[in-house]
Amino acid sequence: MPGPKDLDPSSSPRALLGAELRHAREKTGLSQEELGQRLFVSGTFISQLEAETRRMQPEYARVLDEVLGTEDFFRRNCSAVAKSRYPEHFAEAAEAEAVATEIRQYAPTLIPGLLQTPAYARAVNRAYEPTAPEETISERTEARMARTRLLGDPTKPLLWAVIDEAALRRKTGGRAVMAEALHRIVDLAGQSRVIVQVLTFDAGAHTSMEGSLKLMDFEDAPPLVYFEGVGTGRLEDDPATVTRMRFTFELLTAPALSPQKSLALVQALAQDYAHEEHP
CATH class of the missing domain: 1.10.260.40 (lambda repressor-like DNA-binding domains)
Structure with missing residues (x-):
């Protein structure tokens, strides 16, 4: 070793x-x-x-x-x-994410941060803080976009995302924003930068109905799992918890669509959004 x-x-x-x-x-x-x-x-x-x-x-x-x-x-x-540009509850997770070699994430309600576009991220941040000054929203959005630059490396981190169909169908920011956001997912997958699976409504009940989860592996440090709620977040390094959450993620991938079928669905939805915007 x-x-x-x-x-x-x-x-x-x-x-x-x-x-x-x-x-x-x-x-x-x-x-x-x-x-x-x-x-x-x-x-x-x-x-x-x-x-x-x-x-x-x-x-x-x-x-x-x-x-x-x-x-x-x-x-x-x-x-x-x-000192961090991220909200306090997420700062430590964002910094760990930056040095991770592998990230596995289940996103039940929104497109994962690493896959977001500026317009989508802005819409999410504005929804989180409807009364915040525009400067604050711009800072939050830029911080989120800084995270997406991790995918500029051609080899790491490996990002494997299981995205709930609900996140793809919720018109966050409007149809044009959604069309752009879904096209980005297709582009990244086409570059072999990410693995994406869609957990469709037809999958029914599943192992992570209680919320999102993110597993992070590192080159020379033990793995972590991150749990997030409304305005809260928690990193966990307990080996038993990490093992259980890894099994949870593996069970999620089983009923989800294959990567190929998932991308076909994402692309179809992107085209639908674009067509609705420009009939």
Whole structure:
């Protein structure tokens, strides 16, 4: 099994903290599990801090400085990591998403963020915050579009999305916006950048009727699962939970249309929206 990769401290504040945490931990002779016990967290959590997939919180930074004898290094630098352009409940998940090698997602009510167009994202953000200033909506939309640039890499992350038919038929932003949004999904799939399956209404009851889920795998850190609700979000690294959610996703793919049939449906819906807009 390969050892941990050498992190680039110049790449981001989080990378700096991860590299310094690993260095300080190894210098004191503590394993990840032993250090986790001092913080009342798992060794997996320490691994994720070192690998940049989890954000260091101020309460952990204070204990790390005490346990590792780093004076106030982690406390001083923790604030730089805390700054984010994303809503607080989603910030840590977005940052983990940026370094994931594989993402598997079930989207029950809207097109996944990584697949959205600017117009669709703007319509979603405006619906979320109907009284927000236009500047706020523009900032939220730009942040979401920044996430989509992950798909500019020709090989990673792998994105496998199961999209509920409801998300494709809800006219978010109007027919023209929906036509553009669905054409983008078709284009990305045609470039072999994403795998998309549609869970049609005919599939009936399924394993994730309680809500959305997103599974993320990493090169050298344990996997995570992200649960999201209205204005809330939670990252979970418990191995049993991740395993159960992975099985849930696999069960979702079974009744969903094949990728080929899914794209045919998405393309047909896109054409319908375009035709309705320009009869």
